[in-house]
Amino acid sequence: MRLRHLFLWDMRFQAKYGFYLLYGLLTVLYIVILFALPQAWRGSAAALLIFSDPAAMGLFFMGAIVLLEKSQRVPCAFAAAPLHAMEYVISKTASLCLISLIVAAILALAAGLPHLPQVLLGTALSGILFTLLGMILATKITSLNQFILFTVPVEIACFVPAVLHLFQLLPTELRNYPANVCMDMIAGRSFTAAGILLLGAVIILLFYLAEKCVSKMWESAGGVKL
Amino acid sequence: MIQVNDLYFSYTTKPFIEAMNFTVEKGEIFGFLGPSGAGKSTLQKILLGMLPGYRGSAIVNGTECRHRTNRFYENIGVDFEFSTMYEKLSARENLQFFSSLYEKSGRPIEELLEMVGLQNDADKRVADFSKGMKSRLNFIKALLHDPALLFLDEPTSGLDPANNRMMKDLILEEKKREKTILLTTHNMQDATELCDRVAFIANGKIYALDSPHNLIMSKGATRVTYTWMDHGEHTASCPIDRLSGDEVLQKLIAQNRLKSIHSSEPTLNDIFMEITGRTLL
Ligand SMILES: Nc1ncnc2c1ncn2[C@@H]1O[C@H](COP(=O)(O)OP(=O)(O)OP(=O)(O)O)[C@@H](O)[C@H]1O
Ligand SMILES: [Mg+2]
Numbered sequence: 001m002r003l004r005h006l007f008l009w010d011m012r013f014q015a016k017y018g019f020y021l022l023y024g025l026l027t028v029l030y031i032v033i034l035f036a037l038p039q040a041w042r043g044s045a046a047a048l049l050i051f052s053d054p055a056a057m058g059l060f061f062m063g064a065i066v067l068l069e070k071s072q073r074v075p076c077a078f079a080a081a082p083l084h085a086m087e088y089v090i091s092k093t094a095s096l097c098l099i100s101l102i103v104a105a106i107l108a109l110a111a112g113l114p115h116l117p118q119v120l121l122g123t124a125l126s127g128i129l130f131t132l133l134g135m136i137l138a139t140k141i142t143s144l145n146q147f148i149l150f151t152v153p154v155e156i157a158c159f160v161p162a163v164l165h166l167f168q169l170l171p172t173e174l175r176n177y178p179a180n181v182c183m184d185m186i187a188g189r190s191f192t193a194a195g196i197l198l199l200g201a202v203i204i205l206l207f208y209l210a211e212k213c214v215s216k217m218w219e220s221a222g223g224v225k226l
Numbered sequence: 227m228i229q230v231n232d233l234y235f236s237y238t239t240k241p242f243i244e245a246m247n248f249t250v251e252k253g254e255i256f257g258f259l260g261p262s263g264a265g266k267s268t269l270q271k272i273l274l275g276m277l278p279g280y281r282g283s284a285i286v287n288g289t290e291c292r293h294r295t296n297r298f299y300e301n302i303g304v305d306f307e308f309s310t311m312y313e314k315l316s317a318r319e320n321l322q323f324f325s326s327l328y329e330k331s332g333r334p335i336e337e338l339l340e341m342v343g344l345q346n347d348a349d350k351r352v353a354d355f356s357k358g359m360k361s362r363l364n365f366i367k368a369l370l371h372d373p374a375l376l377f378l379d380e381p382t383s384g385l386d387p388a389n390n391r392m393m394k395d396l397i398l399e400e401k402k403r404e405k406t407i408l409l410t411t412h413n414m415q416d417a418t419e420l421c422d423r424v425a426f427i428a429n430g431k432i433y434a435l436d437s438p439h440n441l442i443m444s445k446g447a448t449r450v451t452y453t454w455m456d457h458g459e460h461t462a463s464c465p466i467d468r469l470s471g472d473e474v475l476q477k478l479i480a481q482n483r484l485k486s487i488h489s490s491e492p493t494l495n496d497i498f499m500e501i502t503g504r505t506l507l
Contacts, residue, residue: 005326016314069312077310077367079276080377081327082299219276 002083006091014095017068019061026057027103031110046111047166047187050119054100054127055159055179062096062134063147070142070217079218089210092135097127104186115188122185125199129178130158132206139213178202227252227375227406228273232282235272243268243280243430250408252374255401257417258410259494260427261504266410267307269427270377273408274304287375300330303368307379309360310367313353317344317363320352321370328371338366342396358389365396376400378409382416394420414494418442424494428502438494445497452487454478459485 014020030049037045069075078088104123105116113119137150162179164170166187174180176195184191228250236242243265250256258266271277273286275294284291289298311320321335339345342362347355355363361381368376381397382390397420401407411417417424418438426433426441434441451463452475464472466489478484499505 002327002329009323009326012319013312013315072313073306073308073310074312076306076308077304077324078327080274080299080302080304081324082296082329083327084296 003087003091006083006087007095010091010095011098013065014099017065019099023057023099023103026053027106030103030107034107034111042111043113044166044187046107046113047183048163050104050107050123050186051126051162051166051183052159053103054097054123054130055155055162058096058100058127059130059134059151059154062092062131063138063151064144065092066135066138066217067141067144067147070138075218085211085214085218086207088214089132089135089207093128093131093210096131097124100124100127113188118188119186122182125185125203126179126182128203129182129199129206132203132210133158135210136206136213139210139217227254227287228256228408229285230273230283231285233272233280233284234282235268235277235280237268241430243272246282246432248425248432248435250406252406253401253404254422255397255407255409255420257421257424258408258427259412259414259417259424259498260410260502261412264427265430266427267379268430270379270408270410274302274377300328300371301373302375302377303371303373304377305365305368305379305381307383309352309364311352311360311364314351316349316351317355318348320363321367324367325370330371332371333369335370338369341399342366342392358385361385361389361393362396365393369400374406376405376407378407380411381409382411382413390416414498418494426498426502428504433502434497441497442492442494445492445500448489448491450475450487450489452478453485454483455485456483 030053033049034042034045100123101120104120107113108116108119133154134151137154138147141147141150158179161170161174161177162183165174165177165180166183170180175184176192176198178195178199181191181195181199184195228248230246230248233246234241234244246269258264258269260266268277272280272284273291275286275289275291275298278292280292286294287298287301289295312323315323317339318335321338325332325335336345339348342365344359344362344366347359352360352363361384365378365381368378378397382393385393394416397407397409409420421438423435423437424441425435436444448466449463450466450469451461453459453461462472462474464475469475495505
């Protein structure tokens, strides 16, 4: 019940702060790029764009949302409310993933990617992965500049290998690396059970860490500079 | 409602809150009065279950604070020292959102808005609110779920006289609804007016705890001060209960020679100073 309310409100906030508009514009831009490319590249390009959406946008927007709340001292209010940190984590993650899923569906259909359910599952998993990372980072820091700085290593660790993997520039032994599994799913390629298991384990661990970090942030809630 | 026994807490290794004991009864307005850094907000945070690392016992609504669960907050309303709202959302949206966090359906939002005179500003963004409007809005946010216990951190600080008056009336209104209210302040006049009992806090310790009236009466009675002219101005003073024994005053009255006369009772501020050796501000 509370989770449903939270989720609906998160969507409302995101609409209010112009996220939907921004994503709408991005989607249009992505489609223009897709159709400007030669037919032969379209599949890989679509996979890259779909992956980059949660990877770049999800991570960054989650950080921005949490920092914004911090700067308005909203975490103090959460600390003194009957809300569970896990409900907060799930609601925020789900609401951002939903946007990524919509963008992914549009791009996949536009590019004519096969295996739509697999593409969407891959998008959802990458969305969870990156938004949780963004959330964990954002609870630890106090300014937007700091956040941008700290996202760099995350992008290097997650985004870069996945892109290299997409273009088969990495040794196949690395195919079970969680970000690469996501990329394989989005690109409609095959993936291993071990890869999925590892990805699942990483996601569970990140949920656990995110809950811990959010609880801690609420307890020591204070102001930040934006 | 609240029982604190032998409470110790510190953010660091240096002792801070030490050997605190007090109880707060249902329906009471209880004030923490003390200078900046005394530990008032810290104490509130402990009672809110936000600082579980204390020693001793602090029981709120029947729950030991360090063992609180999330349900603990269904019956507690908190008004922090600062605004804790989404600035880009309207007042009404903020209230709707925060109200959705509670299981209890609570009090109607329109009624609360009207109570603090914000019904015509409800659709404005909080960012466009004045300080007084924000503090009223944050106050009713604490009432949304109709909690039995209210924590108000500096509810009157930084408000102009009109808003200050309004806030005090709102607090007294909640007392009439049988809420238990804990507030912190360093304004002794507000404390005198609002609180059934106050605790003097300085350096993490309670120096005195009683009704404002008893505290004021405990230290010296009201004095009468008078002046007269006799080759220059003279001033003398005398406790109000010994006026009949003051021969100078008697004579001055008989000869109609008094230039001025006034009585002054010690304020809570004077008493605070006398007991703790510190000023309130
Ligand atoms: N999170 C924290 N970590 C370490 N020290 C803290 C923390 N919060 C407060 N303190 C310190 O504890 C002391 C008491 O702070 P507290 O906020 O309880 O004072 P206060 O009585 O509420 O003062 P004010 O009237 O200014 O609000 C201060 O010295 C403060 O620096
Ligand atoms: Mg304080």
